Amino acid sequence: MVLKDRIAIITGGSSGIGRGIALEFAREGARIAIADKQETPLRGKYHETDVTTPTVAEIEKLGARGIFLQTDVADESQVAHTLNRTVEHFGGLDILVNNAGIHIPGGAQALSIADWDKVVGVNLRGVFVATKLAIPHLKRSKFGRMLQIASVHAYGGGAGPAYAPAKAAIVNMVRDTALELGPFGITVNAICPGYIETAIQDYLTPEQIEEALEKTALPRFGLPRDIGRAAVFLASDDAAWITGASLLVDGGFAAGV
Numbered sequence: 001m002v003l004k005d006r007i008a009i010i011t012g013g014s015s016g017i018g019r020g021i022a023l024e025f026a027r028e029g030a031r032i033a034i035a036d037k038q039e040t041p042l043r044g045k046y047h048e049t050d051v052t053t054p055t056v057a058e059i060e061k062l063g064a065r066g067i068f069l070q071t072d073v074a075d076e077s078q079v080a081h082t083l084n085r086t087v088e089h090f091g092g093l094d095i096l097v098n099n100a101g102i103h104i105p106g107g108a109q110a111l112s113i114a115d116w117d118k119v120v121g122v123n124l125r126g127v128f129v130a131t132k133l134a135i136p137h138l139k140r141s142k143f144g145r146m147l148q149i150a151s152v153h154a155y156g157g158g159a160g161p162a163y164a165p166a167k168a169a170i171v172n173m174v175r176d177t178a179l180e181l182g183p184f185g186i187t188v189n190a191i192c193p194g195y196i197e198t199a200i201q202d203y204l205t206p207e208q209i210e211e212a213l214e215k216t217a218l219p220r221f222g223l224p225r226d227i228g229r230a231a232v233f234l235a236s237d238d239a240a241w242i243t244g245a246s247l248l249v250d251g252g253f254a255a256g257v
């Protein structure tokens with residue numbers, strides 16, 4: 001168990017990729033706080049159609065400890081409360097996974113300014129807020145780790161004028177934060193997933209999904225578990241000397257761009 005007794009917070013951990021990361025962390029012995037707006041997992045129209053049990057129930061089935069803390073990452077007072085509750089409940093914080101994210105479809109003409117603010121508010125500002133507020137706690141850990149879930153869309157256009165630029169900013173932010181936190185022994189890295197089978201894909205048409213599969217080198221889409229295993233590696237001692245990096249976990253999608 002490479003994360004035995006490590007204490008982690010995973011934002012957006014009720015569903016999709018965050019849930020996948022939580023379950024892999026649980027298999028590796030971590031104690032996990034799920035920080036999400038709601039405990040009930042999202043069910044998608046294409047993927048995750050039959051998910052019903054809360055993530056904490058699944059964590060407990062794996063013999064690990066979990067707690068759900070209702071949190072909207074767009075609200076800094078809620079994020080601060082979640083950090084404090086996690087530290088009180090488990091006795092510290094070793095790993096922060098900033099995974100919560102939203103996508104609202106539409107190009108520069110269709111997307112409203114309010115929706116642009118909403119996407120950037122969760123996907124970029126929300127990551128900064130949790131990052132900033134977690135630093136004092138992570139500095140007290142001997143194994144401080146920060147993982148930001150960006151996207152393959154950080155590297156190209158096509159996912160709208162809010163989502164993709166926010167993800168590109170995360171790739172830059174991990175470099176900046178890695179420089180600042182290196183002297184404290186805290187590593188800061190991003191994972192850039194390709195198409196992962198979660199409810200976030202509900203806005204796509206079946207034709208767009210087919211096209212995404214054709215652009216993925218490996219002959220299947222990714223699963224939340226695929227990101228979970230990469231997250232376990234980056235959170236573990238095996239990745240102790242990796243910081244400021246952004247790891248593509250995309251089945252080869254970006255290889256063809």
Ligand code: NDP
Binds near residue numbers: 011099101151
């Ligand atoms: P899902 O929509 O399946 O899950 C996202 C989770 O985040 C949901 O539980 C959602 O809660 C929660 N969430 C949304 N907004 C907030 C908020 N303000 N505060 C707290 N929690 C929130 O998405 P994925 O699992 O697919 O995405 C996870 C991350 O991975 C995102 O950052 C996404 O951009 C990124 N990503 C996903 C890819 C994919 O193909 N799936 C590809 C590349 C990146 P609620 O149910 O309340 O909405």
